[in-house]
Structures are given as structure tokens and as C-alpha cells.
Amino acid sequence: MDLNVLRSYIPLYNEALLLTLKTGLLGILTAFAIGLSGAAAIYFNVPVVKKVLGIYIELFRNTPLLVQLFFIYFALPKLGLRISAETCGILGLGLIGGAYMIETMRSGLFSIDRVQSESALSLGMTDRQVFFHIILPQAFSVSMPGIMANVIFLLKETSVFSTISLMDLMFTAKDLIGMYAKTIECLFLLVIYYLIMLLPVSILGSIIERRVRYAEFGD
Amino acid sequence: MKKNLLTKLGTILVSTTIIGASLAGCGSAKADNAETAISEEDTATADAAKEQEAGDAEEAQESAEEAGDGEEAQDTDAVYRTLDEIKESGTINIGVFSDKSPFGYVDENGEYAGYDVYFAEKIGEDLGVDINYVSTEAANRIEYLQTGKVDIILANFTVTEERAQEVDFALPYMNVALGVVSPSDNVVESLDSVGADDQIIVISGTTAETYLEKNYPDIKLQKYDAYAEAKTAFENGNGVAWANDNTEVIAFSLENEGFTVGIPSLGDADTIAPAVTKGNESLLTWLNDEIETIGEDNFFHQDYEATLLDTYGADYENTLVVEGGKVQ
Numbered sequence: 127m128d129l130n131v132l133r134s135y136i137p138l139y140n141e142a143l144l145l146t147l148k149t150g151l152l153g154i155l156t157a158f159a160i161g162l163s164g165a166a167a168i169y170f171n172v173p174v175v176k177k178v179l180g181i182y183i184e185l186f187r188n189t190p191l192l193v194q195l196f197f198i199y200f201a202l203p204k205l206g207l208r209i210s211a212e213t214c215g216i217l218g219l220g221l222i223g224g225a226y227m228i229e230t231m232r233s234g235l236f237s238i239d240r241v242q243s244e245s246a247l248s249l250g251m252t253d254r255q256v257f258f259h260i261i262l263p264q265a266f267s268v269s270m271p272g273i274m275a276n277v278i279f280l281l282k283e284t285s286v287f288s289t290i291s292l293m294d295l296m297f298t299a300k301d302l303i304g305m306y307a308k309t310i311e312c313l314f315l316l317v318i319y320y321l322i323m324l325l326p327v328s329i330l331g332s333i334i335e336r337r338v339r340y341a342e343f344g345d
Numbered sequence: 346m347k348k349n350l351l352t353k354l355g356t357i358l359v360s361t362t363i364i365g366a367s368l369a370g371c372g373s374a375k376a377d378n379a380e381t382a383i384s385e386e387d388t389a390t391a392d393a394a395k396e397q398e399a400g401d402a403e404e405a406q407e408s409a410e411e412a413g414d415g416e417e418a419q420d421t422d423a424v425y426r427t428l429d430e431i432k433e434s435g436t437i438n439i440g441v442f443s444d445k446s447p448f449g450y451v452d453e454n455g456e457y458a459g460y461d462v463y464f465a466e467k468i469g470e471d472l473g474v475d476i477n478y479v480s481t482e483a484a485n486r487i488e489y490l491q492t493g494k495v496d497i498i499l500a501n502f503t504v505t506e507e508r509a510q511e512v513d514f515a516l517p518y519m520n521v522a523l524g525v526v527s528p529s530d531n532v533v534e535s536l537d538s539v540g541a542d543d544q545i546i547v548i549s550g551t552t553a554e555t556y557l558e559k560n561y562p563d564i565k566l567q568k569y570d571a572y573a574e575a576k577t578a579f580e581n582g583n584g585v586a587w588a589n590d591n592t593e594v595i596a597f598s599l600e601n602e603g604f605t606v607g608i609p610s611l612g613d614a615d616t617i618a619p620a621v622t623k624g625n626e627s628l629l630t631w632l633n634d635e636i637e638t639i640g641e642d643n644f645f646h647q648d649y650e651a652t653l654l655d656t657y658g659a660d661y662e663n664t665l666v667v668e669g670g671k672v673q
Binding site: 199203289301304305306 | 488510511546549551554558568569570577583
């Protein structure tokens with residue numbers, strides 16, 4: 127272990143961390159948006175949309191992110207649609223994450239007993255009020271562990287971005303090893319940086335999980 | 346809440362311990378490597394010496410550790426296999442490219458073929474062993490040798506000073522320089538004319554990447570980790586040019602219409618040579634002898650005619666081929 131080498135690599139790793147976080151977070155937000163609206167659509171049994179979502183979920187949950195990125199980045203330009211590497215990464219994460227998020231949130235929504243929405247309706251609440259004030263908060267509470275698992279999964283999935291020339295943490299390490307062969311230093315920094323990125327997320331996750339518990343009924 | 350945080354803290358603690366432990370392990374492995382030159386002479390006399398110098402506290406401790414760690418210690422001590430060990434096992438592991446036509450690639454029958462592979466076949470034949478081809482990427486060639494996953498790298502490996510510190514190169518068998526290919530309607534003829542927003546495609550771990558990082562730090566590079574991906578990206582029009590070994594870019598422009606090699610030669614003239622794990626003297630000596638011997642029969646010219654002629658034509662034969670390890 128050469129401390130000078132470590133020090134000289136840190137700026138590169140910082141850059142990679144920023145890129146990983148940026149694409150990761152935007153991807154997760156996209157995934158969250160898709161997940162929430164998708165799960166709601168399935169919950170409300172919207173006719174055509176439900177079928178389409180079913181196909182979407184099966185397609186994206188049963189193919190690896192690597193393959194999806196390959197398709198978006200290398201095949202779409204051949205069909206005349208050019209997307210920058212960064213957008214492609216965000217889109218890829220968003221799409222695969224969306225499929226997972228829909229399933230997680232759907233299970234949360236369906237876990238809330240029908241009695242509750244019926245009671246709320248009989249008290250004179252509108253459909254809208256029932257969904258946003260009764261069902262959704264409890265569903266969140268139930269699906270939070272799953273959502274956090276998805277978030278961490280998505281952040282780690284950024285490690286396949288090297289395929290599309292995005293200098294994420296993994297690729298930066300591989301690249302430096304290829305150029306200067308300082309394997310131990312590079313891999314050490316790689317582990318450290320992934321921990322720096324993921325441990326706070328994981329801790330934040332458990333705090334949020336506690337916070338949303340208030341909504342749970344009959345606890 | 347408290348319990349949960351405790352778990353997290355525990356995780357942090359455990360992971361730091363693991364990292365620390367692995368670092369300690371790696372650190373001593375590195376030190377071992379650095380001392381290979383000395384320790385190799387030592388090894389012969391090591392056993393005797395150790396018995397005699399049992400008083401030496403450090404060494405005693407070391408051997409105690411070795412006894413304790415058993416296999417692990419053995420692995421880090423000799424990652425490579427000597428010539429005799431390879432012959433005894435009956436198989437040699439050779440790292441080649443699987444996607445770099447016409448040097449190392451997998452042909453339509455699923456067999457490895459190309460200029461490097463033709464040479465690899467000869468090595469196997471003359472050693473009297475079977476060959477187990479291991480597909481490598483540019484960036485992991487050094488790693489494969491250092492971890493003993495392959496005995497020889499024959500993957501268009503350009504000899505550079507930095508690499509020579511990590512692996513041992515045998516005599517060269519090919520000449521190479523860098524080259525830059527670009528679309529014919531917008532040919533890049535000088536790297537100084539590359540705009541601030543333009544990107545040049547390179548493959549991670551190649552000499553082209555190192556050269557551009559060093560000499561043109563302002564040029565934005567778009568890096569890929571495999572030949573196939575870089576090629577597809579370049580064909581798709583990502584990046585204004587592709588910098589790589591000139592052999593590769595010339596082959597690309599000859600095979601694909603609409604692309605011109607604007608800069609046929611860049612940087613220093615280099616050579617390509619087989620590489621073995623640092624310190625593997627017996628295999629290195631054998632390889633050097635082999636290259637000299639088969640050079641007498643003009644083996645590499647035959648190799649060129651069998652594998653490269655279709656791509657480059659006869660014009661490049663004498664510029665590319667290095668016979669008998671002697672660069673002219």
C-alpha cells in the first residue's frame with residue numbers, strides 16, 4: 127500500500143463517486159415515480175394500462191441491466207435514436223428499478239385490509255382521500271424495507287456502467303488498474319468508496335422505516 | 346432504533362476488520378513480490394538457511410506464520426508455474442483476446458484464431474502440451490499474470506516501461522505504434538485540432554489510453570472496456586475518432602467503408618511481446634529461445650501470411666513482423 131498513490135487517486139474516485147451518485151439518484155427517482163404510478167394503476171385496475179404494465183414488469187425484471195443498457199446504448203442509435211451515456215444509464219436504472227418498485231409497492235397497497243377503505247368510504251371520505259390518507263401511508267410503511275432494498279440494489283447496479291463508457295466507481299478502479307497496475311490501492315479505495323456511499327443510505331433507510339411506522343394500523 | 350444502529354456500527358466494524366486483514370495480507374504479498382529477485386536466490390538455500398539461522402527472530406516468525414497459514418502462504422509465494430510444472434501438468438494456460446480480429450479472435454467455428462493464436466499453437470506444439478485458451482480484456486492482462494490465472498499472455502501486449510515493472514516480457518514478435526481512425530467525412534489528422542467538446546474513443550488499459558492521458562490531458566476520452574463495445578460505439582458515431590494500436594485502426598478502416606486513418610503513426614514505435622509472470626525465469630528463457638529458434642525458419646513471416654495477409658496485404662509484412670526477436 128502506497129499512501130501517495132492512494133492520495134493521487136482520490137480526486138478521480140471523488141469524480142466517480144459524484145457521477146455514480148448523480149446517475150444513481152436520478153435513476154432511483156425515476157424508478158420511484160414509475161413504481162408509484164404503476165402500482166396505483168394496478169391497484170385501481172386501469173384496464174389497458176394494467177396489461178401493459180404486466181408485460182413491462184416481466185420484461186425488465188427478467189433481463190439483466192447489462193443487457194438493457196446494451197440495447198439502449200448500442201442498438202437504439204442503429205434505429206436512429208441517439209441517447210447520451212449518462213441519460214442512458216439513468217434510463218436503464220429507472221426502467222429496471224421501476225419494474226421492481228411497482229411490485230414492491232403493489233404488494234404494500236394490497237396488504238391493506240379492504241375493511242379499512244370500506245369503513246373510510248362509509249364515513250364519507252372520497253376515493254381520493256381514502257387512497258392518499260388511509261391506504262398509501264400504510265402501504266408505504268409495509269413496503270419500506272423492500273423499497274430500501276431496491277434503492278441499495280440500484281446503487282450497486284451502477285457497477286455495470288462501464289459497458290456504456292460511464293466512469294463510475296467500478297470502471298474508474300478497473301481503468302486505473304489497467305493503466306498503472308496498482309491493484310491493491312485501487313481495490314481498497316473501491317471498497318471504501320462503496321461503503322461511504324451505501325452505509326449512510328442503509329442507515330437512513332432504517333431511520334425512515336421507523337418514521338413511517340406511525341401509519342400502521344393497530345400496532 | 347438503538348439496536349438497529351448498533352447492528353450498523355457492527356457492520357462497519359466487521360468490514361473495516363476484513364479490509365484491514367486483507368490489506369495486511371496483500372501488503373506482505375506485495376513485499377514478497379518486491380523481494381522476488383532476492384528471495385529467488387534465497388529459496389534454493391532457504392531451507393538450509395532457515396534451519397541454521399533459526400535465531401533470526403523475524404524469519405522464525407515468518408516460517409511459523411507460513412506453517413499456520415498453510416496453503417495461503419504457498420499461493421502468495423509462487424503464483425506462477427515453472428516450465429517443468431507446466432510440462433508435468435500437460436496443459437499450458439495462454440491468455441489471448443477473443444474479440445480482436447485478426448490477432449486474437451474466435452472464428453465462425455468457435456475456434457481461437459489469429460496472429461497471436463498461431464504463435465500460441467506453435468508454443469503448445471513445441472512444449473508438447475495442450476493449450477487452454479483464456480479470453481482476456483485489455484485492462485486485466487497484468488492481473489491475469491500476477492494472479493497466476495494464465496502462464497503466458499499473448500494478447501497483443503505492447504511492451505512499455507510501466508508494464509515491464511509488473512510482468513516480464515520475452516523477445517518481441519511484432520512492431521506497433523498508435524494510430525487514430527475517424528469517419529472519412531470528418532478526418533482527424535492532428536490531435537491538436539480536436540475540439541474541446543469532442544471525444545476520442547479508447548479502450549481501457551491500452552497504450553493508446555495511457556499515451557493520450559499523459560500527452561493530451563485536455564482531450565476528453567470515452568473509455569470502453571472491450572474491443573467489441575468500442576467498435577460498435579465508434580460505428581454508431583459516438584466520438585470523433587478512435588485511438589488504438591495502428592495495426593487495429595488500419596484493419597478497421599480496411600474492413601469498414603467510410604473510415605480513414607487520419608493519423609497512421611503516433612507516439613513512439615513500440616513492440617509487442619509475450620509476457621510471463623514477474624520472476625518466472627524458466628518459462629521466460631524457454632520463450633526467448635523458442636522465438637530465436639523459430640525465427641531461423643521465418644516462422645513469423647509464415648504466421649503473417651497465414652493470418653494477417655488477408656487484412657493488410659503484402660505491403661505491411663516487413664513493417665509489422667519482428668523475426669527472431671530482433672527489431673530492425
